[in-house]
Amino acid sequence: MVAMLHLRLITPCEKTDDVVRLIEKTVGTTHLVVLPDSARDPAGDVVMCDVAREAGDELLTGLRELGLDSSGSIAVESIDLSLSARADKAEADAPGEGADAVLWEHLSDATHEESTLSVTYLAFITLATMIAACGVVLDNAILIVGAMAVGPEFGPLAGICTAIVQRRPRLALRSLTALLVGFAAAMAVTVGFSLFMDAVGLFTQDQLKADRPNTGFIYAPDWFSFVVAVLAGIAGTLSLTSAKSGLLVGVAISVTTVPAAANAAVALSYGDTKQTWGSTEQLLLNLLGIILAGTATLAAQKWFWSRQRKNTP
Structure with a gap:
């Protein structure tokens, strides 16, 4: 074709x-x-x-x-x-x-739209975090995967990577604002959601502290978490630049950004500082890995195409 x-x-x-x-x-x-x-x-x-x-x-x-x-x-x-x-x-x-091929104008326009702090963006990231909260308490992998797919956080992450490579400070500030405010708002609402679910008897602290073979990794970050985040950052960036946006769903469910934020919020509602800190580390590690990998991928693509253009008669 x-x-x-x-x-x-x-x-x-x-x-x-x-x-x-x-x-x-x-x-x-x-x-x-x-x-x-x-x-x-x-x-x-x-x-x-x-x-x-x-x-x-x-x-x-x-x-x-x-x-x-x-x-x-x-x-x-x-x-x-x-x-x-x-x-x-x-x-x-x-x-x-x-x-x-990389269409930089298209990429800039797409990341500008996806990295804007809007009501819709806040709604999606908050709903995703609340779904993930149910997943971590119930130790339900299906809910975790669903929450990952709903989360819109890759847009601001891609915006930060694009802004760094193209040296666009306004896009970087907009994307960083959407990322930080989005997660902060989602976690704050999820704390309230967790307290409500506890009040009606649907969440308990015992569930959070019990052995969770399917979701325990969310608050126990290691080097594998960083490696997966780097690989996902490369795959996500390539999916954007090659117009294969359907691959973003696979990227979204390979990193634990939203589930980590959800686990931190639920643990905070119960005063569990160990899980709160562990989940926060997992979240930050994933965000860092994606940003580093995405920026490096875009820089490599920019260099490759500039060399190819120079070599074209």
Whole structure:
């Protein structure tokens, strides 16, 4: 299957020729269409083309250098199916492989949205932590896995990694705020939830202190926890940059960020400082591993593509 992107551009009339020349000289583009005076808001020409995914970042960078993002419009969408000999040739001519390409503009936009401290984000991370709280008290692995899948924390983590590599302090601050405030709020609500569940007889301290073969690892961090977090950070970053977002579910259920936060909250409600501290260490260890691995992965991808671009005639 050919990995192609479709670009729909609105260009001021005086910039259309420059835009067309840029598209024509970019290796990996095809299906160029120019519709003069078709746009009304903003007014201008409409230019459309398809570009191989591995050439997309170069073209988008060039379009932004022309100021098209401020004076016109740049819209990008993935093409699920393209039956065209010209598309096949464009993809073959473009350097590298589409699955390996990094669209930095798309990544920045995606992480910006996913790392915003919103009501929806707070709701998801709080619900995930409360589900995990039920899982740790009942020693139920199914609930733990479900809570991991619901948790939205990888968005801010990816935002931090992207901000470090692209040197964007505002994105870093926004992502860090969402991560810290999100977990703090979720844990605070879960403490109250735990006290309520204890009051109605659904949680007991004996359940928390009993042997928990399925969930005991959550408050006993070790080097394996860090190794898994690093591997998950690499896999999660690759899933974002390669547009294989479906893999994020697997990444989410491989690290114990949300369950660790939940166990810390439940233990805190019962005054169990040992489990509270152990779970907090597990949480911090996982967050650190993911950030280090994700940042290193993005930096390696950026270096790889810059070298490949320099070596392309």
